Amino acid sequence: MVHPALGYLVTLLGARLDKARREEGASAVEWVVIAAVLVGICTAVGVILTTALRDEATNIGNDIQSP
Template identity: 50%
Template structure:
């Protein structure tokens, strides 16, 4: 009736994978929790650093793109672009 949806199979895969991971996490030794917390903290730090670096690079590229666009728009003038 609605046709094939690739998202439906992706959602099923995610649901199955997450439920298997949750079951495995619940069956582990409680003392392993400390190392899991360490991994979560380390992963959080790495993700925050990656996002921060991505934002910095994106802002720098946007500034350069604006500068280039301004030079193109004022081509033939005496704006001093490219000198």
């Protein structure tokens, strides 16, 4: 016997897949562009955070070493 929640999830997933196949939304190329933009944004944020953390760690290290 299958748990009712599992049956519901399978039915819901099937319905969403059917809708995705019929929907005339964004093409694959548009999704690739959207994904590339998001990756670029995440990379930029990562670089900014890494630089800020490295600079702050250097400042703390210098403060610790100075009398």
